[in-house]
Amino acid sequence: xxxxxxxxxxxxxxxxxxxxxxxxxxxxxxxxxxxxxxxxxxxxxxxxxxxxxxxxxxxxxxxxxxxxxxxxxxxxxxxxxxxxxxxxxxxxxxxxxxxxxxxxxxxxxxxxxxxxxxxxxxxxxxxxxxxxxxxxxxxxxxxxxxxxxxxxxxxxxxxxxxxxxxxxxxxxxxxxxxxxxxxxxxxxxxxxxxxxxxxxxxxxxxxxxxxxxxxxxxxxxxxxxxxxxxxxxxxxxxxxxxxxxxxxxxxxxxxxxxxxxxxxxxxxxxxxxxxxxxxxxxxxxxxxxxxxxxxxxxxxxxxxxxxxxxxxxxxxxxxxxxxxxxxxxxxxxxxxxxxxxxxxxxxxxxxxxxxxxxxxxxxxxxxxxxxxxxxxxxxxxxxxxxxxxxxxxxxxxxxxxxxxxxxxxxxxxxxxxxxxxxxxxxxxxxxxxxxxxxxxxxxxxxxxxxxxxxxxxxxxxxxxxxxxxxxxxxxxxxxxxxxxxxxxxxxxxxxxxxxxxxxxxxxxxxxxxxxxxxxxxxxxxxxxxxxxxxxxx
Amino acid sequence: xxxxxxxxxxxxxxxxxxxxxxxxxxxxxxxxxxxxxxxxxxxxxxxxxxxxxxxxxxxxxxxxxxxxxxxxxxxxxxxxxxxxxxxxxxxxxxxxxxxxxxxxxxxxxxxxxxxxxxxxxxxxxxxxxxxxxxxxxxxxxxxxxxxxxxxxxxxxxxxxxxxxxxxxxxxxxxxxxxxxxxxxxxxxxxxxxxxxxxxxxxxxxxxxxxxxxxxxxxxxxxxxxxxxxxxxxxxxxxxxxxxxxxxxxxxxxxxxxxxxxxxxxxxxxxxxxxxxxxxxxxxxxxxxxxxxxxxxxxxxxxxxxxxxxxxxxxxxxxxxxxxxxxxxxxxxxx
Numbered sequence: 001x002x003x004x005x006x007x008x009x010x011x012x013x014x015x016x017x018x019x020x021x022x023x024x025x026x027x028x029x030x031x032x033x034x035x036x037x038x039x040x041x042x043x044x045x046x047x048x049x050x051x052x053x054x055x056x057x058x059x060x061x062x063x064x065x066x067x068x069x070x071x072x073x074x075x076x077x078x079x080x081x082x083x084x085x086x087x088x089x090x091x092x093x094x095x096x097x098x099x100x101x102x103x104x105x106x107x108x109x110x111x112x113x114x115x116x117x118x119x120x121x122x123x124x125x126x127x128x129x130x131x132x133x134x135x136x137x138x139x140x141x142x143x144x145x146x147x148x149x150x151x152x153x154x155x156x157x158x159x160x161x162x163x164x165x166x167x168x169x170x171x172x173x174x175x176x177x178x179x180x181x182x183x184x185x186x187x188x189x190x191x192x193x194x195x196x197x198x199x200x201x202x203x204x205x206x207x208x209x210x211x212x213x214x215x216x217x218x219x220x221x222x223x224x225x226x227x228x229x230x231x232x233x234x235x236x237x238x239x240x241x242x243x244x245x246x247x248x249x250x251x252x253x254x255x256x257x258x259x260x261x262x263x264x265x266x267x268x269x270x271x272x273x274x275x276x277x278x279x280x281x282x283x284x285x286x287x288x289x290x291x292x293x294x295x296x297x298x299x300x301x302x303x304x305x306x307x308x309x310x311x312x313x314x315x316x317x318x319x320x321x322x323x324x325x326x327x328x329x330x331x332x333x334x335x336x337x338x339x340x341x342x343x344x345x346x347x348x349x350x351x352x353x354x355x356x357x358x359x360x361x362x363x364x365x366x367x368x369x370x371x372x373x374x375x376x377x378x379x380x381x382x383x384x385x386x387x388x389x390x391x392x393x394x395x396x397x398x399x400x401x402x403x404x405x406x407x408x409x410x411x412x413x414x415x416x417x418x419x420x421x422x423x424x425x426x427x428x429x430x431x432x433x434x435x436x437x438x439x440x441x442x443x444x445x446x447x448x449x450x451x452x453x454x455x456x457x458x459x460x461x462x463x464x465x466x467x468x469x470x471x472x473x474x475x476x477x478x479x480x481x482x483x484x485x486x487x488x489x490x491x492x493x494x495x496x497x498x499x500x501x502x503x504x505x506x507x508x509x510x511x512x513x514x515x516x517x518x519x520x521x522x523x524x525x526x527x528x529x530x531x532x533x534x535x536x537x
Numbered sequence: 538x539x540x541x542x543x544x545x546x547x548x549x550x551x552x553x554x555x556x557x558x559x560x561x562x563x564x565x566x567x568x569x570x571x572x573x574x575x576x577x578x579x580x581x582x583x584x585x586x587x588x589x590x591x592x593x594x595x596x597x598x599x600x601x602x603x604x605x606x607x608x609x610x611x612x613x614x615x616x617x618x619x620x621x622x623x624x625x626x627x628x629x630x631x632x633x634x635x636x637x638x639x640x641x642x643x644x645x646x647x648x649x650x651x652x653x654x655x656x657x658x659x660x661x662x663x664x665x666x667x668x669x670x671x672x673x674x675x676x677x678x679x680x681x682x683x684x685x686x687x688x689x690x691x692x693x694x695x696x697x698x699x700x701x702x703x704x705x706x707x708x709x710x711x712x713x714x715x716x717x718x719x720x721x722x723x724x725x726x727x728x729x730x731x732x733x734x735x736x737x738x739x740x741x742x743x744x745x746x747x748x749x750x751x752x753x754x755x756x757x758x759x760x761x762x763x764x765x766x767x768x769x770x771x772x773x774x775x776x777x778x779x780x781x782x783x784x785x786x787x788x789x790x791x792x793x794x795x796x797x798x799x800x801x802x803x804x805x806x807x808x809x810x811x812x813x814x815x816x817x818x819x820x821x822x823x824x825x826x827x828x829x830x831x832x833x834x835x836x837x838x839x840x841x842x843x844x845x846x847x848x849x850x851x852x853x854x855x856x857x858x859x860x861x862x863x864x865x866x867x868x869x870x871x
Contacts, residue, residue, distance in 0.1 A: 146679040234697030276594030338581035342592035364567035373625025380717040446686025451725035530596035
């Protein structure tokens with residue numbers, strides 16, 4: 001490693017008061033503010049998940065009461081979806097890295113960027129209050145009429161939290177989109193953009209177009225619950241299935257908000273540690289846009305058994321198969337990128353290998369659920385739970401950790417232990433498979449999801465699943481330990497510890513408050529490893 | 538795999554092998570692609586490993602033929618899965634013409650099953666082996682979902698409308714019956730069993746117990762009690778249309794639209810009569826919302842189904858014994 005002394009002035013030490021953090025307009029600091037809140041939400045969501053997995057080790061509902069169990073899985077979902085998966089990669093890594101990667105000083109609207117964080121925190125506080133005052137038990141999907149008429153839990157408070165947090169997502173999407181259009185350094189043409197930036201651009205599109213729909217839906221739910229407007233409750237003349245259409249019109253594209261940015265991360269890390277250009281750059285870039293657009297046309301595949309017409313089910317099934325193709329294209333391109341590379345097995349790359357394995361299973365099991373004849377049997381069983389965890393945890397969270405391990409030296413200026421980083425990736429990979437693979441089998445056997453107690457024949461597979469979850473817990477805890485330790489004891493990273501090509505690696509680590517001493521001028525594509533004269537800095 | 542851990546549920550309906558064959562096919566295809574990618578990634582990762590981090594990879598940027606190949610081939614494979622799965626789906630959602638019908642209501646947290654002959658049961662459903670059964674159901678409160686894994690069938694119970702599932706049991710025994718749509722506190726307690734019996738045992742079960750009054754007869758009683766009979770005169774001279782022989786036919790509405798007189802239409806006409814008026818009749822019928830419960834509505838539907846096609850006094854008993862040809866025959870010959 002390099003022996004350079006840490007730079008004297010960095011975005012971290014330029015001012016150190018609490019006020020300087022809470023009033024910062026620096027995208028890098030705002031990324032760290034998100035990191036703190038999202039990590040807390042992840043811890044909270046993890047604790048709720050632990051409660052669920054402990055309960056499910058025995059067939060009887062004996063660890064917590066049925067009402068507590070229902071609150072646990074609901075709050076797990078709400079915390080993880082709205083406060084971890086949606087913001088994790090765009091708001092933490094995107095905020096930190098994207099302006100650096102395009103050679104900008106900051107995002108287009110730094111004050112709005114800070115506002116986004118405050119809006120996010122206020123939304124989170126409302127949701128946290130709902131959890132503290134007894135929780136919510138509707139499932140993160142808030143299906144009506146249960147949520148609007150029957151539930152005795154804090155549906156409104158949680159809804160307000162989700163409603164508010166949505167604006168943070170919209171503002172960030174808007175900010176990123178304008179930034180990518182207007183703030184690129186000289187010479188940074190669209191097809192020289194790193195693929196992470198393309199992925200964030202596609203994500204911004206979904207955030208801007210999709211999030212208002214969930215806001216309206218939650219508002220209508222609140223009007224029905226609080227004021228008795230008849231929108232979804234058939235007793236008031238409403239239609240309960242309408243809610244599902246509106247909810248999934250956002251929440252299915254939201255899956256792409258969660259997975260597109262990690263896919264972008266994978267492209268960055270994979271190119272760096274293969275020392276190669278990403279195979280089929282433009283196909284990978286456009287597949288992000290294709291996913292973002294097609295993602296809006298598949299929502300009713302969540303409603304195949306909810307009484308929609310068989311012909312509309314057919315159309316949505318077809319479109320769901322179609323949206324799988326761009327994801328397959330990305331995966332094949334990643335695999336092909338490795339061909340004749342010079343593959344350097346560092347911790348971030350091990351996370352990428354894990355991502356590819358898990359995302360493959362998650363994506364391919366999506367084909368089962370897109371298949372009408374299979375979905376009737378599989379819908380609302382553990383098969384679905386396993387599938388979306390493979391995408392959201394196996395895909396999105398593995399991708400997030402790949403990115404965090406990749407940019408950590410840039411963020412903090414210090415290296416963590418490569419061995420522990422590799423070990424954690426392997427622990428999480430093994431733990432994850434042990435947790436969720438048995439759930440595919442449980443699902444095909446017919447175990448419905450959201451069950452507090454279950455017939456005895458399902459116990460063995462559930463015990464395996466809970467055992468895997470404890471491994472996962474150990475893996476995640478390990479990450480927190482060595483990353484925090486690196487802050488004090490980590491080796492100094494130097495500007496470019498991975499020998500990567502991106503602009504973010506051309507400035508010091510941690511970067512200057514204004515990112516670059518001089519505005520960089522771009523003369524080549526994003527991944528020109530082959531042309532490089534000096535190898536590793 | 539460890540023996541003792543089941544991997545597949547029992548195949549206890551004619552649909553189950555169809556669904557399972559599709560499942561094996563999709564599993565084989567996806568496992569092939571998963572293994573292909575994993576092997577390729579691992580082989581490349583090992584073969585091209587560089588321990589120094591100093592080397593650079595080959596200057597390869599892509600290949601149009603490969604891109605087209607791995608877009609088009611998966612597309613055609615996925616279309617094959619799509620086509621097969623859609624065929625299976627239409628078998629699952631399209632019940633055959635001759636089914637034995639059972640009505641059901643989901644309510645937190647129990648399933649109530651009502652046989653045409655009058656027997657009612659809670660969280661248990663007795664059915665005969667080898668006959669297509671159709672369960673017509675709704676919910677009295679929130680969403681539920683009627684799920685019988687051994688038969689590979691499921692449909693959501695939605696308040697305000699009817700759903701149905703059908704299956705032909707192929708195995709005698711007891712099978713799980715679950716609520717698959719989250720419905721609150723005791724969601725996981727909203728379970729029961731389907732008991733598939735030999736036809737003669739089923740007949741014996743039917744004749745033992747029960748209220749002794751068929752659904753159609755109970756419907757006829759309600760038809761009198763609620764005063765329906767005052768307007769829906771059999772000869773068509775009343776303020777409302779005659780109901781004789783109406784079930785299953787197309788009717789023109791006041792708006793000019795046409796509608797098929799099915800379970801859902803009869804239900805809507807009882808609870809929200811102003812919504813879809815038959816052409817030529819005024820909006821004079823009051824709603825019976827709150828005056829008749831879901832089971833009552835189902836009995837009225839069964840009564841309407843039992844009415845003969847033309848003339849004569851309504852004869853529920855006669856109809857339910859012989860099976861009215863115009864209506865989906867309740868107890869008709871197989």
